[in-house]
Amino acid sequence: MRLEQSVIMNREAQSSDTALFRKDLPKAGCYSALDIGIRLTNGATSGIDVDILTVLKHISLVCNGNDYRWHISGHDFFRNFWLKHGRPMPYIWTEAGGGINEVWLRMEFGRFLGDPQYGLDLSRFNNVQLQIDYDATLLGAAAVTTFTTGTFTVTVIAHQFPYSSRPSFRGMLGCREFYTSTSAASGDIVEDLPSSVPVLALAVAAREDNVAEATDITDIEIGKDNFSVVYNKGKWYNFQAMQNADLDVREEIFDLLLTSGATRVAHLANLRSIDLQPRAATAGAA
Amino acid sequence: MTTSSVNYVAAATTVTGNQVTIIGNTITAPHTAGNTSGQPISAVKFAMKVVGDIHGLLRFPFADPETFDGVLLPADLRTAQIKLTQGGAGAALALIAEEVYPY
Numbered sequence: 001m002r003l004e005q006s007v008i009m010n011r012e013a014q015s016s017d018t019a020l021f022r023k024d025l026p027k028a029g030c031y032s033a034l035d036i037g038i039r040l041t042n043g044a045t046s047g048i049d050v051d052i053l054t055v056l057k058h059i060s061l062v063c064n065g066n067d068y069r070w071h072i073s074g075h076d077f078f079r080n081f082w083l084k085h086g087r088p089m090p091y092i093w094t095e096a097g098g099g100i101n102e103v104w105l106r107m108e109f110g111r112f113l114g115d116p117q118y119g120l121d122l123s124r125f126n127n128v129q130l131q132i133d134y135d136a137t138l139l140g141a142a143a144v145t146t147f148t149t150g151t152f153t154v155t156v157i158a159h160q161f162p163y164s165s166r167p168s169f170r171g172m173l174g175c176r177e178f179y180t181s182t183s184a185a186s187g188d189i190v191e192d193l194p195s196s197v198p199v200l201a202l203a204v205a206a207r208e209d210n211v212a213e214a215t216d217i218t219d220i221e222i223g224k225d226n227f228s229v230v231y232n233k234g235k236w237y238n239f240q241a242m243q244n245a246d247l248d249v250r251e252e253i254f255d256l257l258l259t260s261g262a263t264r265v266a267h268l269a270n271l272r273s274i275d276l277q278p279r280a281a282t283a284g285a286a
Numbered sequence: 287m288t289t290s291s292v293n294y295v296a297a298a299t300t301v302t303g304n305q306v307t308i309i310g311n312t313i314t315a316p317h318t319a320g321n322t323s324g325q326p327i328s329a330v331k332f333a334m335k336v337v338g339d340i341h342g343l344l345r346f347p348f349a350d351p352e353t354f355d356g357v358l359l360p361a362d363l364r365t366a367q368i369k370l371t372q373g374g375a376g377a378a379l380a381l382i383a384e385e386v387y388p389y
Contacts (some may be wrong), residue, residue: 042330046329069387076380079343096331111351124389157293171388189370191381195363198386199320200349202368205380207342210305214375217370222346224366231358232346239346244339254334258296260310267304268338274306275296280329284315 001161003114009155011039015150021132022245023156027240030166031120034061034107037155040136041098043144046257049264050095050139050147053078053105057138060131061107061120061174065277069174070107076177077105079267083203088267094255098148109172111259113159116167123162130156139173173200183208183216193222206236213240241268255279290378293317294330302342309336357386 006029014021023032036059040052056074063069072080082088087167089104108118122128134152137141142149178194183206193199201271208219214236223230232239252267258276296310307313310327347358358366 019295059325069385070381076343076382079340080345080382083340083343083345118386121389146318169389171386174385174387175381175382176385179379181379183375184380185372185373187372187377189372189379191370193358193363193366193367193368195360195386197360197368197388198349198354199358199363199383200354200386201345201347201353201384203326203343203345203380203382204368204370205343206370206377206383207345207379208374209303211303211374211377213303213339213341214373216301216372216374217379218371218373219371220344220346221369221381222366224362226365226366227367227369229330231348232337236344240339241340243344245351247340250339251335254336256332257329258308258332258336259328259330260296262306263305263307264334265305266336266338267341268336269304269341271304271306271336272339273335273336275333275335276296276298276300276310277333277335278294278296279333280294282290282292285289 001114001116001165001167004160005163006158006160008158009154011153011155013153017136017149019134023155024070025122025128025130028123029103029158029163030115030117030161030169031122031158032110032161033159035159036105036107036132036212037157039100039102039110039151039153041148041151042095042097042101043142043146043148045097045103045144047099047147048097048145048257049091050101052101052139053114055136055152056132057135058133059105060133061123062129062131064127069172071176073177074105075207076203078103079205080175080203081106082247083243086246088249088252091252095257096255100257105197111173117170118172119167119169120172121169136265166239213237215270255264294327294332296327296332306336354386
């Protein structure tokens with residue numbers, strides 16, 4: 001079945017650097033996915049360590065006002081797509097003065113793009129709203145070495161079925177954060193899984209910069225009936241090796257303005273290779 | 287007239303988790319003197335490529351992505367739990383469910 005890309009909004013700059021962006025989606029339409037593109041412009045001198053994913057506190061799809069079917073932070077959204085598909089959505093990280101950082105994120109409502117059985121049917125709801133809770137000032141106040149105020153821009157593109165041949169979906173897929181906290185030095189966290197609708201997959205995020213993987217969370221067990229039935233049980237480091245083995249892309253590239261002794265954090269860890277290539281030189285002449 | 291070439295080198299000297307510490311120097315080569323001198327770089331353009339594992343996220347699929355065979359149904363989920371063993375303070379934790387909503 002043919003799929004169309006419908007641009008709902010194109011690079012619309014937000015006047016506020018901190019806000020809950022809201023966009024009501026059309027009242028009718030059958031979406032297979034929704035692509036969200038975010039841009040943020042560096043300060044005139046530079047934009048040191050500006051990670052748009054940090055700015056994106058939560059991205060949500062809210063149906064009928066209070067039914068959060070997507071609700072996930074920028075960091076987890078980007079990583080979960082990468083781990084699920086083996087490759088990341090586009091990400092441009094630049095620290096150049098006036099450079100534009102850009103990241104794309106995709107809400108998938110079906111099993112694949114163009115899935116005729118699962119997708120978002122907007123006519124099933126009174127209202128469907130895309131929400132982006134963002135705060136660019138988490139990178140520091142707008143300045144010549146951070147970001148330029150008023151440059152947080154949003155693009156939204158729907159992968160939709162033609163109005164003349166809309167499929168009759170059986171359901172839609174969602175992706176929802178249902179628990180957050182900060183890890184402690186020891187002890188177990190035991191949390192009930194959400195139980196109102198079927199669960200296809202579960203993701204566990206434990207992010208801390210400058211800390212070796214498998215330190216903050218060492219073991220994970222998923223089961224039922226007080227763990228008399230176990231679905232998964234094991235060490236973080238073993239799960240990580242197993243799951244990352246299937247990735248097609250396990251590298252990322254940064255355009256940096258480096259000062260000796262500086263640190264940078266990546267979206268990857270267990271780093272095997274770090275290549276640094278200068279992009280500046282002055283030719284000598286006799 | 288003689289002008290000197292200016293080149294830059296950098297190395298990731300320390301790696302912990304997802305963080306790298308980078309030391310860089312400017313190499314200026316005065317042709318007339320025939321020697322080199324180095325000083326730390328400051329705001330020099332570099333491309334950095336890193337290769338590794340995705341930082342801080344694991345994903346546990348239960349169902350066949352095409353047929354949904356194996357999906358955890360509400361009857362299973364009623365008593366389903368996840369247990370995380372903590373070993374270090376300070377990580378931002380999140381649990382995320384990929385769900386199927388019927389119409």
